[in-house]
Structure formats: structure tokens, C-alpha cells
Amino acid sequence: MRDRLLAAEKVKAIDWRDGALYLLDQRILPFEETWIAYTSAAGVAEAIRSMVVRGAPAIGISAAYAMVLSARARIAEGGDWQAAWEEDYALLADSRPTAVNLFWALSRMRDRLDRLKEDADPLAALEVEAIAIHESDREANLTMAQLGVDLIRKHQGNAQAILTHCNTGALATGGFGTALGVIRGAFIEGMVERVYADETRPWLQGSRLTAWELANEGIPVTLNADSAAAHIMKTKGVTWVIVGADRITANGDVANKIGTYQLAVNAMHHGVRFMVVAPSSTIDMNLASGDEIPIEERDGRELLEVGGKRVGADVDAFNPVFDVTPADLIDAIVTEKGIVERPDTAKMAQLMCRKRLH
Ligand SMILES: CSC[C@@H](O)[C@@H](O)C(=O)COP(=O)(O)O
Structure with a gap:
């Protein structure tokens, strides 16, 4: 692999x-x-x-x-x-x-x-x-891919559908990716039938970057509107949602691309497992919980315009580009130091005391 x-x-x-x-x-x-x-x-x-x-x-x-x-x-x-x-x-x-x-x-x-x-x-x-x-980021990608694949195998080894959000691949990292690295590894091991890629409004990291990376490697990928995710979980046999992270706090809350939180809520409702893959450089033990994470808000024009052309009405637009998924909606956080299942403050502290696994 x-x-x-x-x-x-x-x-x-x-x-x-x-x-x-x-x-x-x-x-x-x-x-x-x-x-x-x-x-x-x-x-x-x-x-x-x-x-x-x-x-x-x-x-x-x-x-x-x-x-x-x-x-x-x-x-x-x-x-x-x-x-x-x-x-x-x-x-x-x-x-x-x-x-x-x-x-x-x-x-x-x-x-x-x-x-x-x-x-x-x-x-x-x-x-x-x-x-x-x-x-070290390249190395971390390798370790996380192996750990993530082992975790998928532990729960269900046969080919399955995976849903992902934003872009967490070679374009987002120093190697071949975090969440997308696990998905790549699972595909190589014959455990992926299809990847559903959320388009990821408004920057379209899913349709422009993730779909491009996966299609280039012959990994079966289907693009969907972000709002189709719940329907896909219900109807397409999705077994895992696998995403990256921008900041993970001491209690295991995870900030990631806007839309991730609703994926976790929907995954819980549909009995779909939810995996976050991120190197330990994404973990911020100085913040007790996700409530303290500064959430970037970008210009509303990113929502109101497409390709520089106005498509929305003449109104204000609220454009937070990250959200926070509470730890209790997460099945596993995979890092290069190891896996934390059902994260909480004590388990995150234990993880951070460990050495890297490579
Ligand atoms: C390995 S990348 C993990 C995250 O950074 C990714 O999921 C994400 O939210 C990226 O947001 P972006 O606004 O494209 O920088």
C-alpha cells in the first residue's frame, strides 16, 4: 500500500x-x-x-x-x-x-x-x-492512512461507500492527504466501492479539487451538492463519513470546513460512522473546547457571486467558512500518534503524551 x-x-x-x-x-x-x-x-x-x-x-x-x-x-x-x-x-x-x-x-x-x-x-x-x-507532514500522512484503513477493516472490511467533504488530499497537505489519504489507502485495499464528494460551497474544494484528485487515480467518485448528503447517507449505503480538520480542541471538538457539523449530525441519525483524520499539528490543547475556536468569516460576495457574476439578491450574506463538530458526534480521530475513539478530554490528553508512530 x-x-x-x-x-x-x-x-x-x-x-x-x-x-x-x-x-x-x-x-x-x-x-x-x-x-x-x-x-x-x-x-x-x-x-x-x-x-x-x-x-x-x-x-x-x-x-x-x-x-x-x-x-x-x-x-x-x-x-x-x-x-x-x-x-x-x-x-x-x-x-x-x-x-x-x-x-x-x-x-x-x-x-x-x-x-x-x-x-x-x-x-x-x-x-x-x-x-x-x-x-514530517508527509510521514504523518502515511501513518494516518495505515491507521485509518485498519480502523475501517476492524468495523467492516468489504467494499463500501464513503462520503467526504472539502479537499484533504495532496493539494491540502505536504503528502497525499489526511482524510483523502485514508480513502486512497482503503481503495488500494479493495475496501471502497465509491466515494461521494460534497461539492463544498462556496469555494468548491470538493468538485474542483477532491473530485479531480480521485478521478486522476481512477478512484470511483461521484460529486453531489452539499445538501444531498443526508439523502445519500440514507439511500446509497454509506458506511463512513471521513473528513479532515483545521483545529481540534482539548476535549476532541473539531473545526473543519463549513458543512462538516451537519454531516456529523446526519451520520449519527443514519448510523454512519464518522472519522476525522488530522496530524497532531492540528490539535490545540490550549483551547478547552470548540467554543473557543476563532471561526473565519469571509466576504459575503463569495456566496452572492459565481465567477464574479452576481447571482444572489441584493441582501447581506453570512459566510462562516468553518464550523465545529462536537466530540460526542465523532467516532474516531485518527492522528499519526494513534487513534482516539469516542474522543473526550482525558483521551486527547493521553494521545498528546504519546510519541509519533513513525
Ligand atoms: C487536510 S486539510 C483539512 C482541512 O484543512 C480541510 O478539510 C478544510 O477545511 C480546508 O479549508 P480551506 O478553506 O480550503 O483551507
Whole structure:
């Protein structure tokens, strides 16, 4: 399974080469595959804000490389370069509020600088750290895929229908994906008959990105409107809903793409199992519950317009782009440190004490 999973890394969203960060512009996929080169932290912050790069782990990795770009520019300027580096740090931290991977990666970069020996080269150390963040996300994808597949097998090993939301694949991570990594692994093991992909209004991460990734690999995928999910659970033999996460709190509540919460409610009603797949960099033990998670609200025009053309009436639009699924609706959280079934505060604390499994 490992080799076939790694083949899915042919698709990637982030490339660090020749001292620049290259991001695949996810706003225009699947119609155009355009890479944009970034050489400044401000440029990367704007790329995150405007969704050139998206998906919690991918945002964190991009921010880490942005801090390398910042160090190079600020050291060249001379003077108190660390104060200027902190300004870039703040700019990046302000780009999107919900995915904690962003803040996790930034603080790892700052810690690296704080631990630097006096004669060490800060730029080289930061680059090594950013690459390590990227690499460890790839590794985490592999471990989670294996654990998630084992969990599916434990409950029901034969081919089944799976429903997913948003995009959690190679485009959203440093590897081949979190939830989509488990789905890929389950398909390789002959345990997936069909994947139902929610289109994921309003950015259409499901129809543009997830459906594209799966179809490219010959994994049977059917696209559906988000509002069809309950009907599909009732009529199409769905056994698992498998999603990613942007922030998981100390009690096991999960923030993910808007619409995830209603999937969990519907899954509970229909007896469909609900799995969340996320690396431990998505877990925020500083927040007691999901009520404390800052939920990003984006411009209402994202709902009122399609392709820049007005389609909605002249009214206000409320556009929260994440919601919080309470822990008691979740069957399992799969991380690279292990699986937490029926999450609660004690089990999450135990998980975070464990070492990574790879
Ligand atoms: C592995 S990605 C997990 C989440 O980041 C994903 O489900 C999601 O909600 C992405 O939202 P986005 O707004 O596209 O950044």
C-alpha cells in the first residue's frame, strides 16, 4: 500500500526550490495548472489569505517557508533583523484564523531561532526546520492512512461507500492527504466501492479539487451538492463519513470546513460512522473546547457571486467558512500518534503524551 500511496504525491501544491516557494494556484484548478513563485513573506501571507494555497497542513508548511524568505530578506537589510522578522511573523499569523497548523508552524520556526547557538547560521537553521515540517507532514500522512484503513477493516472490511467533504488530499497537505489519504489507502485495499464528494460551497474544494484528485487515480467518485448528503447517507449505503480538520480542541471538538457539523449530525441519525483524520499539528490543547475556536468569516460576495457574476439578491450574506463538530458526534480521530475513539478530554490528553508512530 505504501508505494501506491506515495504515487499519489505526483500531485503537489508546494515546492521549495532555488530559494523560492512555488505554490500551485488552487483558485483556478482543475482548469489551469499554474505555479506562482514567492520570494517574500508578505507575498505568501497574501497567497494564504486569497486561497492560492489552502488546507490546514499546507497553510502551515507555506508559512514555515515564508519565515525562511523573511529571514533572508531581513538579514540582508541589516540592523535589528529579528524585529523585522517578527513583523513578518505577525503578518502571516493574521492571514487566516482557524487552522491552528499555521500558528503551530510559525511557533516552531520561532522556537528554532530561540534555540540557535551563537555561532550558528540562522537562515540555514530556519530552512532545515521548514523542510523538516514539510517532511514530517508527509510521514504523518502515511501513518494516518495505515491507521485509518485498519480502523475501517476492524468495523467492516468489504467494499463500501464513503462520503467526504472539502479537499484533504495532496493539494491540502505536504503528502497525499489526511482524510483523502485514508480513502486512497482503503481503495488500494479493495475496501471502497465509491466515494461521494460534497461539492463544498462556496469555494468548491470538493468538485474542483477532491473530485479531480480521485478521478486522476481512477478512484470511483461521484460529486453531489452539499445538501444531498443526508439523502445519500440514507439511500446509497454509506458506511463512513471521513473528513479532515483545521483545529481540534482539548476535549476532541473539531473545526473543519463549513458543512462538516451537519454531516456529523446526519451520520449519527443514519448510523454512519464518522472519522476525522488530522496530524497532531492540528490539535490545540490550549483551547478547552470548540467554543473557543476563532471561526473565519469571509466576504459575503463569495456566496452572492459565481465567477464574479452576481447571482444572489441584493441582501447581506453570512459566510462562516468553518464550523465545529462536537466530540460526542465523532467516532474516531485518527492522528499519526494513534487513534482516539469516542474522543473526550482525558483521551486527547493521553494521545498528546504519546510519541509519533513513525
Ligand atoms: C487536510 S486539510 C483539512 C482541512 O484543512 C480541510 O478539510 C478544510 O477545511 C480546508 O479549508 P480551506 O478553506 O480550503 O483551507
